[in-house]
Amino acid sequence: MTAAQPGSERRPMQRYLEHPRGGPTALRIVLGTQLRKLREESGVSTKAAADAIRGSHAKISRLELGRVGFKERDVADLLTLYGITDPDERADFIDLARQANAPGWWHQYSDILAPWFETHLGLEDAASVIRTYQNQFVPGLFQTEEYARAVTQLGNPRASAVEVERRVRLRITRQGILHREDPPRIWVVLDEAVLRRPIGGPGVMLAQLHRLIEVAQMPHVTLQIAPFSLGGVAAAGGPLTILRFLEPDLPDVVYLEQLTSALYLDKREDVDNYLSVMDRLCAEAERPVATLPFLVKMLDELGTQEG
Known part of the structure; x- marks a missing residue:
């Protein structure tokens, strides 16, 4: 049996260098x-x-x-x-x-990015699975440019027009992960309130509903609706995102965004609790096959109102 060379039995970093x-x-x-x-x-x-x-x-x-x-x-x-x-x-x-230490693609937006959100962008870029529940806004990865602009103006009322446009560009650039060769698996549960709230006005919401119909048909996207008829939902406290990674040294991370900061949880007990919440949400929400009919119905309702 050939003796191993010094260090050959370990070198844990080698695989990350070969397959970054x-x-x-x-x-x-x-x-x-x-x-x-x-x-x-x-x-x-x-x-x-x-x-x-x-x-x-x-x-x-x-x-x-x-x-x-x-x-x-x-x-x-x-x-x-x-x-x-x-x-x-x-x-x-x-x-x-x-x-x-190399800068990520988002470095060009460092003038408008809070450090806590830079971390999220990096984790999102690295994730193999992204699961999220949203009860106020359409997830940034699915937003149209007009919807993103309306949300940005709500959250940054004192921002200049130039800053608003840079924030919108950042959000649209993030969506590149949807179209790369190895996109993450994205599983989203949307509260019906997200679809009923006319962010930006009826015209913006019409375009946003069309966009959701488009992304719901992507093979790596699962979209579910949590209708009002459910009453309370498991994640009544607010939106949450769970990110999973292929690398064994990267634990699952729970991301809880707040107004001016965010919490990142990776302790096994915390992650397991939120995974249980997310699993219950997915079980309680309408099945994925019901999503397109639900969105088309809403599109018809909104179109009728517009007319």
């Missing part, structure tokens, strides 16, 4: 997760790790959660502390740190 997916946000989480595993395996405390990179406990926590970029010097010092001496393995980590 998801952009810098996902890679930061992968790298942080691997560094945490190395620290725990080597029995190093967070304080000792922080001392090694001339930082604090909070800095180590942010690095291991993938919330910030990585300095190559910090990665090299941590690898030395954790006993990683194989040159090829160290090079893999450093290369991944460089890739994780």
Whole structure:
């Protein structure tokens, strides 16, 4: 039996370098997760790790959660502390740190993007499955330009016309994931209130209903309606999104957007609770085969009102 070369049995970063997916946000989480595993395996405390990179406990926590970029010097010092001496393995980590620090496509909109939403864009770009429940607006991935403009003006009443248009461009650019070669699986439950609320006026809603009919027929999209007849729904607290990833080192993430911030939950217990809520929503909502007839009926009703 041929002896393994030094480091060949490990090199956990090699597969990410050979088959990168998801952009810098996902890679930061992968790298942080691997560094945490190395620290725990080597029995190093967070304080000792922080001392090694001339930082604090909070800095180590942010690095291991993938919330910030990585300095190559910090990665090299941590690898030395954790006993990683194989040159090829160290090079893999450093290369991944460089890739994780690269700007995402959304960097060009950094002047209007809050840091908490940049994280969401990165995770959305990396996800293999996106499940969401919306009770106020059509999801950004499905919005028409006119609908997106109306929503943006509602949420940013003091924004200039130029800023509004940049925000609309950002939202439309996000929708590129629907048309790429490997699109994520998207499963959406819309509360009927979303369809009844005339955002932007009847003309805008007519176009938006046509758009929903179009996306509902995409093979990688499942769209369900939660009608008023249900009464209460499992996610009465508000909209929620759950993102799942192909990479084993990326846990499922629950995204809960608020007015000026967002919560990102990835602890197994939290994620399981929200997965249970989402499963109940999907079970309670109208079946996917009923979505197109529902939307066509609403289209006819709105058209009659317009006429």
